[in-house]
Amino acid sequence: MSTPSATQTDASSDVEGGGTGLDGRRASVSIRHEDFDLSAEVQALRRGEPTVGAVCAFVGTMRDRNEGASVATMELEHYPGMTERSIEAMIEQAFTRFDILGARVVHRVGLLQPQDQIVLVAVSSMHRGESFQACEFLMDYLKTQAPFWKKEVTPEGARWVDARVSDDAALARWGIAIGNA
Numbered sequence: 319m320s321t322p323s324a325t326q327t328d329a330s331s332d333v334e335g336g337g338t339g340l341d342g343r344r345a346s347v348s349i350r351h352e353d354f355d356l357s358a359e360v361q362a363l364r365r366g367e368p369t370v371g372a373v374c375a376f377v378g379t380m381r382d383r384n385e386g387a388s389v390a391t392m393e394l395e396h397y398p399g400m401t402e403r404s405i406e407a408m409i410e411q412a413f414t415r416f417d418i419l420g421a422r423v424v425h426r427v428g429l430l431q432p433q434d435q436i437v438l439v440a441v442s443s444m445h446r447g448e449s450f451q452a453c454e455f456l457m458d459y460l461k462t463q464a465p466f467w468k469k470e471v472t473p474e475g476a477r478w479v480d481a482r483v484s485d486d487a488a489l490a491r492w493g494i495a496i497g498n499a
Contacts, residue, residue, distance in 0.1 A: 364442060376437075382432035389471065392430045393470055400421055418449065
Protein backbone atom coordinates (compact mmCIF):
# COMPACT_ATOMS: atom_id res chain seq x y z
CA MET A 319 0.00 0.00 0.00
CA SER A 320 1.48 3.32 -1.05
CA THR A 321 0.65 6.38 1.03
CA PRO A 322 1.75 9.97 1.04
CA SER A 323 4.30 11.27 3.50
CA ALA A 324 3.17 13.58 6.27
CA THR A 325 4.42 17.09 5.80
CA GLN A 326 7.19 18.44 7.98
CA THR A 327 5.32 21.70 8.45
CA ASP A 328 1.90 22.02 9.98
CA ALA A 329 -0.94 23.10 7.75
CA SER A 330 -4.07 24.77 8.98
CA SER A 331 -6.99 26.50 7.38
CA ASP A 332 -8.65 28.90 9.78
CA VAL A 333 -11.64 30.33 8.00
CA GLU A 334 -13.47 32.11 10.83
CA GLY A 335 -14.27 35.17 8.76
CA GLY A 336 -14.92 33.37 5.51
CA GLY A 337 -12.97 32.03 2.59
CA THR A 338 -12.03 28.52 1.54
CA GLY A 339 -15.51 27.53 0.44
CA LEU A 340 -17.33 27.95 3.77
CA ASP A 341 -19.32 31.04 2.74
CA GLY A 342 -18.28 33.22 5.67
CA ARG A 343 -19.29 30.65 8.29
CA ARG A 344 -17.45 30.31 11.60
CA ALA A 345 -15.38 27.23 10.87
CA SER A 346 -11.82 26.08 11.28
CA VAL A 347 -9.79 23.10 10.07
CA SER A 348 -6.31 22.51 11.45
CA ILE A 349 -4.02 19.61 10.59
CA ARG A 350 -0.93 19.72 12.80
CA HIS A 351 1.84 17.79 14.50
CA GLU A 352 1.58 19.53 17.87
CA ASP A 353 -1.01 18.80 20.54
CA PHE A 354 -4.09 20.97 21.00
CA ASP A 355 -5.67 22.60 24.05
CA LEU A 356 -9.37 21.69 24.33
CA SER A 357 -10.22 24.78 26.40
CA ALA A 358 -8.50 27.14 23.97
CA GLU A 359 -10.21 25.55 20.96
CA VAL A 360 -13.67 25.76 22.56
CA GLN A 361 -13.01 29.35 23.61
CA ALA A 362 -12.05 30.24 20.03
CA LEU A 363 -15.22 28.56 18.75
CA ARG A 364 -17.42 30.60 21.11
CA ARG A 365 -15.54 33.91 20.86
CA GLY A 366 -17.72 36.82 19.77
CA GLU A 367 -20.84 34.70 19.32
CA PRO A 368 -23.38 35.55 22.07
CA THR A 369 -26.09 33.32 20.54
CA VAL A 370 -24.15 30.15 21.39
CA GLY A 371 -26.14 28.11 23.89
CA ALA A 372 -24.38 24.79 23.41
CA VAL A 373 -20.97 23.42 22.50
CA CYS A 374 -20.40 19.75 21.88
CA ALA A 375 -16.81 18.54 21.69
CA PHE A 376 -15.36 15.13 20.95
CA VAL A 377 -11.71 14.35 21.64
CA GLY A 378 -10.30 11.12 20.24
CA THR A 379 -7.20 9.70 21.89
CA MET A 380 -4.80 6.93 20.99
CA ARG A 381 -5.40 3.57 22.67
CA ASP A 382 -2.64 1.13 23.58
CA ARG A 383 -4.63 -1.74 22.01
CA ASN A 384 -6.36 -2.36 18.69
CA GLU A 385 -7.85 -5.52 17.24
CA GLY A 386 -6.55 -7.56 20.16
CA ALA A 387 -2.92 -6.44 19.86
CA SER A 388 -0.95 -3.98 21.93
CA VAL A 389 0.03 -0.83 20.05
CA ALA A 390 3.27 0.98 20.88
CA THR A 391 2.93 3.91 18.46
CA MET A 392 0.80 5.11 15.59
CA GLU A 393 1.85 7.28 12.68
CA LEU A 394 -0.75 9.37 10.88
CA GLU A 395 -0.16 10.70 7.37
CA HIS A 396 -2.24 12.88 5.05
CA TYR A 397 -2.29 14.77 1.75
CA PRO A 398 -1.71 18.44 2.67
CA GLY A 399 -4.32 20.69 1.12
CA MET A 400 -6.52 17.84 -0.05
CA THR A 401 -7.25 16.75 3.52
CA GLU A 402 -8.24 20.24 4.63
CA ARG A 403 -10.51 20.74 1.59
CA SER A 404 -12.18 17.39 2.21
CA ILE A 405 -12.92 18.25 5.85
CA GLU A 406 -14.10 21.76 4.90
CA ALA A 407 -16.59 20.18 2.46
CA MET A 408 -17.97 17.97 5.21
CA ILE A 409 -18.24 20.95 7.58
CA GLU A 410 -20.24 22.69 4.85
CA GLN A 411 -22.53 19.64 4.81
CA ALA A 412 -22.91 19.92 8.61
CA PHE A 413 -23.99 23.55 8.25
CA THR A 414 -26.55 22.47 5.63
CA ARG A 415 -27.93 19.55 7.66
CA PHE A 416 -27.94 21.05 11.15
CA ASP A 417 -28.74 24.44 12.67
CA ILE A 418 -25.21 25.11 13.93
CA LEU A 419 -23.28 28.33 14.49
CA GLY A 420 -19.70 27.09 14.21
CA ALA A 421 -17.42 24.07 13.86
CA ARG A 422 -13.75 23.35 14.53
CA VAL A 423 -11.83 20.25 13.49
CA VAL A 424 -8.28 19.69 14.68
CA HIS A 425 -6.49 16.52 13.57
CA ARG A 426 -2.95 15.59 14.42
CA VAL A 427 -0.47 13.88 12.11
CA GLY A 428 2.93 12.38 12.73
CA LEU A 429 4.07 9.93 15.38
CA LEU A 430 1.69 9.45 18.33
CA GLN A 431 1.89 7.51 21.58
CA PRO A 432 -0.88 5.88 23.63
CA GLN A 433 -2.98 8.48 25.46
CA ASP A 434 -2.01 11.25 23.00
CA GLN A 435 -4.91 13.34 21.69
CA ILE A 436 -5.53 12.67 18.00
CA VAL A 437 -8.62 14.56 16.95
CA LEU A 438 -11.00 17.27 18.13
CA VAL A 439 -14.40 17.97 16.66
CA ALA A 440 -16.22 20.89 18.33
CA VAL A 441 -19.55 22.32 17.22
CA SER A 442 -21.56 25.27 18.55
CA SER A 443 -25.27 25.95 18.21
CA MET A 444 -28.11 27.64 20.01
CA HIS A 445 -29.38 24.33 21.39
CA ARG A 446 -27.61 21.10 22.40
CA GLY A 447 -29.37 18.68 20.04
CA GLU A 448 -27.98 20.28 16.91
CA SER A 449 -24.46 20.41 18.37
CA PHE A 450 -24.57 16.74 19.40
CA GLN A 451 -25.81 15.60 15.98
CA ALA A 452 -23.40 17.73 13.96
CA CYS A 453 -20.45 16.66 16.10
CA GLU A 454 -21.30 13.00 15.63
CA PHE A 455 -21.89 13.51 11.89
CA LEU A 456 -18.46 15.12 11.46
CA MET A 457 -16.69 12.44 13.50
CA ASP A 458 -18.38 9.64 11.53
CA TYR A 459 -17.11 11.29 8.35
CA LEU A 460 -13.57 11.72 9.68
CA LYS A 461 -13.35 8.03 10.67
CA THR A 462 -14.07 6.81 7.14
CA GLN A 463 -13.72 9.46 4.46
CA ALA A 464 -11.08 12.01 5.42
CA PRO A 465 -7.81 11.27 3.61
CA PHE A 466 -5.67 10.10 6.52
CA TRP A 467 -3.56 6.95 6.72
CA LYS A 468 -2.76 5.22 10.01
CA LYS A 469 0.13 2.87 10.62
CA GLU A 470 0.38 1.11 13.98
CA VAL A 471 3.46 -0.50 15.47
CA THR A 472 2.63 -3.70 17.36
CA PRO A 473 4.85 -6.47 18.78
CA GLU A 474 4.26 -8.32 15.47
CA GLY A 475 5.47 -5.33 13.42
CA ALA A 476 3.94 -2.36 11.63
CA ARG A 477 0.50 -2.55 10.01
CA TRP A 478 -1.79 -0.16 8.14
CA VAL A 479 -5.21 0.36 9.72
CA ASP A 480 -8.33 0.26 7.54
CA ALA A 481 -11.75 1.73 8.30
CA ARG A 482 -14.03 -0.71 10.09
CA VAL A 483 -17.39 -1.99 8.85
CA SER A 484 -18.94 -0.41 11.95
CA ASP A 485 -17.49 2.98 10.93
CA ASP A 486 -19.05 2.64 7.48
CA ALA A 487 -22.38 1.74 9.11
CA ALA A 488 -22.19 4.83 11.33
CA LEU A 489 -21.65 7.02 8.26
CA ALA A 490 -24.47 5.26 6.37
CA ARG A 491 -27.08 6.41 8.89
CA TRP A 492 -26.45 9.94 7.61
CA GLY A 493 -27.23 8.80 4.06
CA ILE A 494 -23.57 8.48 3.05
CA ALA A 495 -22.85 4.92 1.94
CA ILE A 496 -19.27 4.17 0.96
CA GLY A 497 -17.74 0.76 1.65
CA ASN A 498 -14.20 0.88 2.96
CA ALA A 499 -13.83 -2.06 5.28
